[in-house]
Amino acid sequence: MTESGNSVEPIITNDPLEHYLGATIRDLRLKHGLTIAEVAEQAGISRGMLSKIENAQTATSLETIAKLASALGVSLSTLFRDYNVPEGGAQLVKRGEGMEVVRRGTKRGHTYHLLAYDQGPTKLFEPFLITMDDASEVFPTFEHPGTEFIYLLEGSLEYRHGQYTYLLEPGDALTFRGDIPHGPERLIQLPIRFLAIIYYDSLKAF
Template sequence: MTDQLQNPHALDGARENSLEVAIGHQVREYRTKLGMTVADLGRQANLSPGMLSKIENGVTSPSLSTLQSLSRALNVPVTAFFRKFEEQRDATFVKSGQGLAIERRGTRAGHQYHLLGHTIGKNLVVEPYLVTLSEQSDVFPLFQHSGLEFIYLLEGEVAYRHGSKLYAMQAGDSLFFDADAPHGPEELRKLPIRLLSVIVYSRSGEV
C-alpha cells in the first residue's frame, strides 16, 4: 500500500492492459464523442451514474447484458468495446550481445551496428542500435536519412559531426538531431567507442 501511495502510477501501469480498463476507455471515448454526460448515458443504458463511472474507470467488470445496453445507447457494436484490448502490443527482448548485426557503410572499418529492436506494423518506425567502434580508420562514413536520431555515448570519446558542426562527446553525453543532415563520427579520440543510436522516422516520410 505504501508503494502505491508513493507512486500514483503503480496501479495504473499494472492494470493498463486489463480487459476492464480497455472496455472503460472505449465506453468513455464513445460517450464523449457523442457529447453525452455520464448521467445521459446512464439513463439511456438504464445504469446508475455510479455504476457507469465504475465501468469507465475499469473498477468493475460489466456483464454481457450491460455491454449490450451500452452498445445500444452508444449505437456501436458490442465488439467495439474490446478493440483497445485486442490491439497488438509489440515487445522485443534482446539478450546482451545478441542484437542483429547490420551491414552499413564503415562496417569493414571496425564499425559494428547491432539492431536491438524494430516496430512492427506501425507508421512510426523506431530503430535502436548499439554501435561499437573498435578500430581507427582513415575513412569516416557520413550518414544522411529521413527522420530524427538520438545518440548516447556509453564508452570512449568521439568527435561527432552533424552538418557543419563538430561535437566533442564523452561517456554520458548525448546528441539529438535531424537526420537529414550529414552526420557521423569524425574523430575517434578514445577507443573502444560504444554508443546507443535511436532512429525515428515515418514510413510516409513525415515525422
Template sequence: MNTPDEVQPKLKLEQYLGIQIKRQRQAQELKLADVARIAGISQGMLSKIENAQVSTSLDILSRLCDVLGMPMSKLFSQYDQQGGSALLVKRDEGLEVVRRGTEKGHTYHLLNHTRGPKKSFEAYMVTMDDASEEFPTFSHPGTEFLHLLEGELVYRHGNQLYPMEAGDSLTFDGEIPHGPEKLVQVPIRLLSIMNYGTSGE
C-alpha cells in the same frame, strides 16, 4: 511445475524465425528443396535456418518470406507479440547489420525487430574499436538521437563538430549529412535511435 504467474522464457530470434518459416512452409506443403531453390539459397542453409543453427541476413529472410507469401513485417511483429506486446533483446543478441562504409572495426546491432513499411524508429548499438578508421557521412529522413555509453569521439553534423564523452547525448536532423569525425578513445559504444516520424501525413 509452472505457476500461472511464472514467466515463460522467450525464444531467441533465430529460434523463433526458424519455427515460423518451417511452419509456414509445411502449412503450404512445400518441400525444403523447392523453397531453397526459389529463394536462391542452398537446401542445407534453409535447414540450418529452420533449426536455428545459423543467423541469417535480412536479405535472405526477405527472399524466404517472398517465396512463402508472408510479409516480413508480419514475421517480426509476431515475434514482438510472444506472450505480450513488449520486445526484450538480451545483451549481445541484437541482429547484426551492415551499413555502407563500415567494413572494419565498426558494427551495428539492431535492437528492435519491427521491420517493414510502417516502421517508425530503429535502435542500434554501434561499436567502434579502430581509431584509424575513416567514416563516410550518412543522411536519412527523420531525427536521430545518440547517447555515448563508452569511449570518446568527435561527431560531425553538417559543418559543426561535437566532442562527446561517455554519458553525453546528441539529437539532430537526420537529413543533414552526419557521422563520426574522429575516434578519440576506443572502444566506443554508442546507442543510436532513428525516429522516422510520420512526415507527409
C-alpha cells in the same frame, strides 16, 4: 445478495470482474501463507462466504472487498491494479543478441546491432548499439530521413553534423536532423560504444 451473520444467498456469476477478484484474493492469501479461516476472521465474514468469493460463485459488496484487502495487508487499489490491463507483447532482445547489420561505407572495427525490429508495414524507429574499435577507419557521412538521437556509453569521439563538430564523452547526448550529413569525425578514446536511435516521422516512414 444478502449477508446476515454467516448466512449468504449465493449468486452464480460469470462476471469477469468477480473471477478476477476471486483469483487475486486467493493468490494473495496463498502468497502470505494464510488460510481461508484466518482471512475470513480478519475480514469479519464467514469462511463459506470467502470461499464463494474466491471461486467467483457470488457477488459481494465493495465494503466486503475493502475488508478483505485490509485482511490481506494490501490497499483496495492493489486488488484492482491488474484488472482489464491490455495483454501487451513487448519485444525483448537480450544482451549480445541484437541483429548485426552493415551500414554503407563501414568495413572493419565498426559494428551495428539493431536492438528492435519493426513487425508492421511502417518503420517508426530504429535503435542501434554501435561499437567502434579501429582508430584507422575512415567513416563516410550518413544522410537519412527523420531525427537521430545518440547517447555515448563508453569512449570518446568527435561527431560531425553539418558544419559543426561535437565532442562526445560518456553520458553525453546528441540529437539532430538525419537529412543533414553527419557521422564520426575522429575517434579519441577506444573502444567506443553508443546508442543511436533514429525516429522516422510517421508520414515519411518507409
